[in-house]
Amino acid sequence: MQANDAQTLVLCVLADGPLHGYAINAAIEELVGERLGPGSLYGALARLEAKQLIEPAEEQGRQRPVRLTPAGREALERELRSMAKVARAGLRSLGANPA
Amino acid sequence: MTTHRGLVRLYPAAFRDRWGPGLEDDARAAGWKGWPSLLAGIADMWLHPAIWPADSRAQRRERVATLGVTATMVAVLLARAATARGVPLVAVPGGALVLWPCTALLLLGLGLVAPLPRLSRPAVTAVLGRAVRRLAGPVVVGAAMVAAAHRYAAVLAGGFRHQLMLTGYWGLLVVGAVQACRVVAGLGVKVVVAPRVWRLRLGIASLTAASALTGSVALAVGLARPQADRPAIAAGGALVLLAWALAATLRDLRETVAD
CATH class of the missing domain: 1.10.8 (Helicase, Ruva Protein; domain 3)
Structure with a gap:
């Protein structure tokens, strides 16, 4: 996965709690400044559910919220640590403050 | 709407x-x-049928098996299309060396991914009944076309009738391939045993190799001829794309399905 990967973004915004599709996209827009296309968002949700990294939460009418599973939380943490390590190394090489 | x-x-x-x-x-x-x-x-x-929402892992494996059968049918049709004009691929220098292993890999892949009926009378009857219902039509029409081609060879040798026969032949191949896929699609875990993950991995890998090899040969032959053979180039390119799609299925299997 990469920082702008749809699956990583979805996992990231679900770390705060269960959300449904539209709310996930709104949270992603707040995080990175642009929304995912509907095909990309729901493709990422289907993949994450197939990998058992997210699961359905309680339904709210038409909306079907999802939440992180423990495996999803672990995968996200692993991914974010890996990204942080790369970011720190890159910033050090550039002479920028990695804070 | x-x-x-x-x-x-x-x-x-x-x-x-x-x-x-x-x-x-x-x-x-x-x-x-x-x-x-x-x-x-x-x-x-x-x-990517392996990532569709599913009730069980067996259902995911069954869907990948159907994809494998479909890919085999598509590969056979494309390989046939590659030789629609000009020399058969097997007749070009070195062609036999590559294409016989391709055929073996394709058959091995199909054998590994094909879901097998459960060993019970109702299950075997259901599979056979479905196969007869879906394939009887294409088989009867195909037999009639072969008989007509032999009986009226002189009449069908050229012109409009020849084109009509050729179109009918390709139409029949496509319908037969679609029907063969429909025989295995959605049979359900009560009727068939979905292949185990190792069989699916090996089978899809075998189909990937067969598609990539056949596609490469078709592309090379199509481009090497004095006048580029467009059907061979198009079919070869499509076979290479098929290999790419099958390789993605291998990744899906690794990420989503485990025994």
Whole structure:
């Protein structure tokens, strides 16, 4: 996965709690400044559910919220640590403050 | 029906059942700007049946098995199309050395991915009944076409009748391939035993290798001829794309299905 990967973004915004599709996209827009296309968002949700990294939460009418599973939380943490390590190394090489 | 609703209906049913309402809402909100993403998503989902929402891992494996059978049929049709004009691939220098292993890999792949009926009378009857219902028509029409081609060879040798026969032949091949896929699609875990993961991995890997090799040979032969053989080039390119799609299925299997 990469920082702008749809699956990583979805996992990231679900770390705060269960959300449904539209709310996930709104949270992603707040995080990175642009929304995912509907095909990309729901493709990422289907993949994450197939990998058992997210699961359905309680339904709210038409909306079907999802939440992180423990495996999803672990995968996200692993991914974010890996990204942080790369970011720190890159910033050090550039002479920028990695804070 | 609005465009976005029509596009959502093109997704596989299992996907629509799980994500359809939310996807429709988001597609409506995105407007026409969301259409390219929806189209890409539709192609993505049809190429990755292992990630469709499923009740069990066995159901996922059964879907991958159906994909394997479909890929075999597509590969056979494309390999046949590659030789539609000009010399058969097996007759070009070195062609036999590559194409016989390709055939072996294709048959090995099909044997490994094909779901087997459960060893019970109702299950075997259900599979055989479905096979007869779906394939009897193409087999009868095919036999009639072969008989007519032999009986009236002189009449069908050229002109409009020859073109008609040729179109009928290709139409029959496509219908037969679709029907063969429909025999195995959606049989259900009560009727067939979905192949184990190792069989699927080996089978899909074998089909990937067969498609890549056959496609490469068809491309090389099509490009090497004094006048480029367009059907061979197109079929070769499509076979290489098929190999790419099958390789993606191997990754899906690793990520989503385990024994």
